Amino acid sequence: xxxxxxxxxxxxxxxxxxxxxxxxxxxxxxxxxxxxxxxxxxxxxxxxxxxxxxxxxxxxxxxxxxxxxxxxxxxxxxxxxxxxxxxxxxxxxxxxxxxxxxxxxxxxxxxxxxxxxxxxxxxxxxxxxxxxxxxxxxxxxxxxxxxxxxxxxxxxxxxxxxxxxxxxxxxxxxxxxxxxxxxxxxxxxxxxxxxxxxxxxxxxxxxxxxxxxxxxxxxxxxxxxxxxxxxxxxxxxxxxxxxxxxxxxxxxxxxxxxxxxxxxxxxxxxxxxxxxxxxxxxxxxxxx
Amino acid sequence: xxxxxxxxxxxxxxxxxxxxxxxxxxxxxxxxxxxxxxxxxxxxxxxxxxxxxxxxxxxxxxxxxxxxxxxxxxxxxxxxxxxxxxxxxxxxxxxxxxxxxxxxxxxxxxxxxxxxxxxxxxxxxxxxxxxxxxxxxxxxxxxxxxxxxxxxxxxxxxxxxxxxxxxxxxxxxxxxxxxxxxxxxxxxxxxxxxxxxxxxxxxxxxxxxxxxxxxxxxxxxxxxxxxxxxxxxxxxxxxxxxxxxxxxxxxxxxxxxxxxxxxxxxxxxxxxxxxxxxxxxxxxxxxxxxxxxxxxxxxxxxxxxxxxxxxxxxxxxxxxxxxxxxxxxxxxxxxxxxxxx
Numbered sequence: 001x002x003x004x005x006x007x008x009x010x011x012x013x014x015x016x017x018x019x020x021x022x023x024x025x026x027x028x029x030x031x032x033x034x035x036x037x038x039x040x041x042x043x044x045x046x047x048x049x050x051x052x053x054x055x056x057x058x059x060x061x062x063x064x065x066x067x068x069x070x071x072x073x074x075x076x077x078x079x080x081x082x083x084x085x086x087x088x089x090x091x092x093x094x095x096x097x098x099x100x101x102x103x104x105x106x107x108x109x110x111x112x113x114x115x116x117x118x119x120x121x122x123x124x125x126x127x128x129x130x131x132x133x134x135x136x137x138x139x140x141x142x143x144x145x146x147x148x149x150x151x152x153x154x155x156x157x158x159x160x161x162x163x164x165x166x167x168x169x170x171x172x173x174x175x176x177x178x179x180x181x182x183x184x185x186x187x188x189x190x191x192x193x194x195x196x197x198x199x200x201x202x203x204x205x206x207x208x209x210x211x212x213x214x215x216x217x218x219x220x221x222x223x224x225x226x227x228x229x230x231x232x233x234x235x236x237x238x239x240x241x242x243x244x245x246x247x248x249x250x251x252x253x254x255x256x257x258x259x260x261x262x263x264x265x266x267x268x269x270x271x272x273x274x275x276x277x278x279x280x281x282x283x284x285x286x287x288x
Numbered sequence: 289x290x291x292x293x294x295x296x297x298x299x300x301x302x303x304x305x306x307x308x309x310x311x312x313x314x315x316x317x318x319x320x321x322x323x324x325x326x327x328x329x330x331x332x333x334x335x336x337x338x339x340x341x342x343x344x345x346x347x348x349x350x351x352x353x354x355x356x357x358x359x360x361x362x363x364x365x366x367x368x369x370x371x372x373x374x375x376x377x378x379x380x381x382x383x384x385x386x387x388x389x390x391x392x393x394x395x396x397x398x399x400x401x402x403x404x405x406x407x408x409x410x411x412x413x414x415x416x417x418x419x420x421x422x423x424x425x426x427x428x429x430x431x432x433x434x435x436x437x438x439x440x441x442x443x444x445x446x447x448x449x450x451x452x453x454x455x456x457x458x459x460x461x462x463x464x465x466x467x468x469x470x471x472x473x474x475x476x477x478x479x480x481x482x483x484x485x486x487x488x489x490x491x492x493x494x495x496x497x498x499x500x501x502x503x504x505x506x507x508x509x510x511x512x513x514x515x516x517x518x519x520x521x522x523x524x525x526x527x528x529x530x531x532x533x534x535x536x537x538x539x540x541x542x543x544x545x546x547x548x549x550x551x552x553x554x555x556x557x558x559x560x561x562x563x564x565x566x567x568x569x570x571x572x573x574x575x576x577x578x579x580x581x582x583x584x585x586x587x588x589x590x591x592x593x594x595x596x597x598x599x600x601x602x603x604x605x606x607x608x609x610x611x612x613x614x615x616x617x618x619x620x621x622x623x624x625x626x627x628x629x
Contacts, residue, residue: 048492049463158580159348188347188519193563194575215493218565222573245567259493261522263564265545268526275501279448 003072004037004176004209005060010069012055028052028059029233030069037074037176040207042199044220044241046256047230053213056230057181060211061096062087073177092122095170099182101162105154111162112150114169115139122173138168141206142198160191167198171206178202181213196223217260221245229253303377304335305481305513306359311372313358316365326583328354328367330537333610336513338480341504343528343545344517345560347580351537352517353405353485359515360402360483361385361392376400378480398428401474403484403516410470411458417469418454425476443476446509447502464495468502475506482507484516488523500527521560525549530616533557536581536591543616553618555596558626590621598622 012028029052035043045053058064059071062078071078073094081090098104105111115135125131136146142164154162163183170178180199184192196219202208214220220227224241229252237244237253248254261268313329328351336342346352357363359374374385378399383391404410411420421440429436441451447468458466467487474482487503488496504527507514518524524531525545532542533556541554552558563573578595581587587594593603602621610619620626 048494161579189521189560189564191347191575193565193573196565197573197575217493218567221567222565222570242570255494257567259497260567261497261526263522263525263549263561263566265525265549268522271497272501272504272526275497276505279498279501279505 002037002075003034004074005035006072007031007033007060008070008072010056010059010066010071012052012059012064013067026233027055028066031056031230031235032069033228033238035177035209035211040203040209041225042203042210042212042223044212044214044224044227045230046214046217046220046227046245048215048256050232051230052233053230054181057096057179057211057213060177060179061094062090088122092173093175094177094179095173095175097163097166097170097178097180097183100186101159101166102154102186104166105162107154109153110150111152111154111157111165112146115146115149115165115172118169118172134172135168138171139165141171141202142168143194144168158191159187160194163187163195164198167195167202171202171208175208177209177211179211179213182215183212184214184216184219192219199223217245217257229256303380305338305377306334306336306515307373307375307377308332308334308359309373309375311355311358311374312370313354313363313367314370315354315367324584327351327537327586328583329358331372332539333372334532334539334542336481336515338513339507339511341507341514341516341527341529343524343531344515344534345519345521345524345531346534347519349580349583350534351583352519352534354537355534356483356485356515356517359385360400361389362402376481396428397424397479398477399479400481401477401479401483403470403474403482403487405485406490410473411466413458415457416454417456417458417461420469420473421454421476424473428477440476444472447472447475447506448498462495463491464499467491467495467499471499471502471506475510475512478510478512480510480512482512482514484514486518487516489518489520496523497526503527521564533560536586537583538591538619539610539617540592540620541616541618542610543614543618547615551614553613553616553623553626554592554620555598555622555626556592590619592620598625 010028010031013024013026015022016025017023045056047053055064059066062081065079073090081087105114112135116131119125119131119134123134125134132146139145139149144164149165184195187195199210199212200223203210212224221241227241227244228235228238231252237248237250245257248257311329311332315326315328317324332355344352344355354367358369369386376383378395383395385392411417426436431439444451449465449468449472453461453465488499491499500523528545530542530544531548533540533554535556541557548557549561552561559576565573576595581591589605590603590608593599596603608619608621610617613623
């Protein structure tokens, strides 16, 4: 088996405090996992805010350098990428999708600009026709077309559509790996499934591996192949998604799983009433 | 803490606390002589009873936030009320939001309060939390400074916050604490009616249930009514007594939570509920085809018809009225056939 991406005891710490109270905040501790190049999958990183999932994404994208350990993409350490050509080649293979589609796109720039400039930069396309064709092909994969997007601004489209355009943009260079950091948290619940289903299609039809970072366990359960649960920078549970999320073994994973409200009024009400009883009896008051 | 007792059921059911009648509020814009009208709230009629939690669901840009802003009387141009009325009934006294601005101002916070979206944006970052309470509430309570302070501290303890947070700056507090403070601000005067815009959307998963339990707790203690907006159907399932579904500025279905989850009458509601992911179930969820309608140029007839799996010719030409059906109301020509489909 050849590894697409290998994280080898990766850690990242940040200095905190002032002159006299110098300290270190360990954002990611000793993180290791390997993604197989031959078997595309949806690999999910779950955790609450501050668990280190975004730092992990930034390190994989090469935006952040690990303070310990190594990240290897197709056998090559990503921190050794220096030259412009190497960097471009790496970026063509590893593409990001960001959390908030309304912030990811400049409101004063038409959306097609992002698609065209990605096509020019990574595919080296020169003529109008080639560029249009590349953009249209990518948009077709996400269920849109260039005719619908050309000349439009981000405020004219819904969050779900913008996020699909962000996916289309990421597909243009023909990536092997897409790192999606909370791609659905700013998207309406009713549109969420269209994005999540899209990831499945990408994996199955284009053979793209997706690192799906989320705090939403219900969509994680729905699409993931493998999952790791992070808490305060460390992995506390890892494995096959259905097994881990269906029957979590750690207390923290169980708490996370129980934090998911079921889409069923009777069960959801019971959970809230239990919380209410606990509140009233002055016992567990949530860490706050 | 003088917790107001729940109003007697016999008297409370008599007069609804809120009546919205044929309300239309449009964004009216005029660019270089070209008038553009966005019908964000289109012909909405609803009533809210005392002691009730009413949830409004819908996708973004469906007009749900515009609706509750209009109900709160918190709109400014270009959003204007074109027709209809919003009337509150506070202890037998009727208050028309768009007829009597003076009375409305007096009632605000005392009888009617607002939990805003994004707790971080409510609190002034350069002032201590206590100033926010002072600014919002002190003139509605008519208490001496020390009595006011004691009252606020007692209130914060009720909602599970240490009174010391009053001396903190907003950035020193976590998101969950700030959201609790926003709820504390809205409830310190023990209002009869609370309006909440996405009260839990910006929160971490682990905090969400606490905040929902808090909202429920405060509501039960004060016996107030709450109208809240969120696109997250699981939040509605957890705390709403009744749900109203908004699609493209119109109320398309309304009914008791349990009944709506079991037997949705409108195809849009059915889709919203069927598409919810559940742990333990990986069957493929369908996403809605097409795109959300443009409210400046909404589709003819039923506004849902271009995306509706059950649409027939009539749906494209005639707009279905909102009619009583079962335990609620629904606006669909094929309402009876949804459950079967």
